[in-house]
Amino acid sequence: MILFFFISLAFLTWLICRELERRTVQPSLPGGRCGDCGGEIQSDWLICPRCRNLVQQHCPACGEAHACSDAYCPWCGDAVREKAA
Ligand SMILES: [Zn+2]
Ligand SMILES: [Zn+2]
Numbered sequence: 423m424i425l426f427f428f429i430s431l432a433f434l435t436w437l438i439c440r441e442l443e444r445r446t447v448q449p450s451l452p453g454g455r456c457g458d459c460g461g462e463i464q465s466d467w468l469i470c471p472r473c474r475n476l477v478q479q480h481c482p483a484c485g486e487a488h489a490c491s492d493a494y495c496p497w498c499g500d501a502v503r504e505k506a507a
Pocket of ligand 1: 456457458459460461470471472473474475
């Protein structure tokens with residue numbers, strides 16, 4: 423019984439380790455770098471912390487975050503670029 427407990431524990435630990443590993447090796451999203459200063463941007467950041475460049479915005483229609491360079495929302499297809507760059 424104790425052996426079973428230890429095996430379960432080891433399995434759980436292995437699962438957690440694998441999950442953590444999977445998260446750290448996750449490829450960075452396109453647009454993972456600031457177009458202005460080249461600094462790394464995490465996928466959920468909206469503004470570059472180095473130069474304050476706006477790197478992502480929220481779609482006014484569905485509220486999902488997407489790259490500022492997108493003309494259309496990748497989630498709902500709504501036109502999100504209000505003014506041409
Ligand atoms: Zn920047
Ligand atoms: Zn949208």
